[in-house]
Amino acid sequence: MTYTKPKERPTIETERLILRPFCLTDAPAVQKLAGDIEIARNTNAIPHPYEDGMAEEWIGTHQAKFEEGKLVNFANVLRETGQLIGAIGLVVAIEDDRAELGYWVGKPYWNSGYCTEAARAVLDYGFNVMGLNLINAHHMSRNATSGKVMQKIGMKHIATLPQWIKKWGEFVDLELCVIMKSDFKR
Ligand SMILES: CC(C)(COP(=O)(O)OP(=O)(O)OC[C@H]1O[C@@H](n2cnc3c(N)ncnc32)[C@H](O)[C@@H]1OP(=O)(O)O)[C@@H](O)C(=O)NCCC(=O)NCCS
Numbered sequence: 456m457t458y459t460k461p462k463e464r465p466t467i468e469t470e471r472l473i474l475r476p477f478c479l480t481d482a483p484a485v486q487k488l489a490g491d492i493e494i495a496r497n498t499n500a501i502p503h504p505y506e507d508g509m510a511e512e513w514i515g516t517h518q519a520k521f522e523e524g525k526l527v528n529f530a531n532v533l534r535e536t537g538q539l540i541g542a543i544g545l546v547v548a549i550e551d552d553r554a555e556l557g558y559w560v561g562k563p564y565w566n567s568g569y570c571t572e573a574a575r576a577v578l579d580y581g582f583n584v585m586g587l588n589l590i591n592a593h594h595m596s597r598n599a600t601s602g603k604v605m606q607k608i609g610m611k612h613i614a615t616l617p618q619w620i621k622k623w624g625e626f627v628d629l630e631l632c633v634i635m636k637s638d639f640k641r
Pocket residue numbers: 493494495497498558559560561564565566567568569570571572593594595598599600601603604
């Protein structure tokens with residue numbers, strides 16, 4: 456099995472969550488949750504301050520990147536209430552049947568297992584529906600919480616990448632983690 460782009464942007468249901476495509480009406484919630492400095496501090500691409508219009512612009516990029524086969528991402532919403540709590544996605548290296556997992560969960564929803572639950576479902580989808588061979592992820596060395604999520608979903612720590620990125624003017628070490636399809640257990 457090799458990587459096959461899904462025909463449509465997927466929706467996945469888990470015990471407590473629905474992972475579905477973002478829509479423009481999610482923008483205010485994205486701005487509020489991703490606008491928390493704790494989200495920007497631990498991620499590479501999320502701007503701070505998170506200004507008006509940025510969420511709409513970001514959401515507006517998803518469909519084209521999906522059609523190119525390069526991105527599958529999901530709004531992470533609570534099944535019971537429909538409340539948006541975060542984002543999770545796969546950036547695909549098409550030629551290599553490989554993707555990079557990325558995620559954030561809004562601070563009011565931390566430490567309830569939501570990221571772990573979403574990430575397991577996305578790995579399952581990536582390996583068993585998209586046909587990926589390997590999924591990698593990285594977290595800042597100081598971000599032990601994200602490291603814990605990667606460990607819980609069965610990723611293996613591969614390397615420390617010293618001073619890999621420059622965040623707000625300071626070099627930051629990253630930890631690289633991977634999981635192969637053959638090692639993934641639902
Ligand atoms: C990382 C993040 C997505 C985790 O989301 P979450 O829904 O709270 O994650 P979960 O509840 O599934 O798992 C968190 C785990 O980390 C543990 N944890 C919390 N704080 C911790 C710390 N300081 N050190 C180590 N582990 C910690 C929790 O106890 C939990 O493990 P457990 O279930 O075994 O108790 C969220 O904190 C976040 O969005 N942070 C800011 C953005 C970010 O870091 N994105 C990821 C970039 S790589």
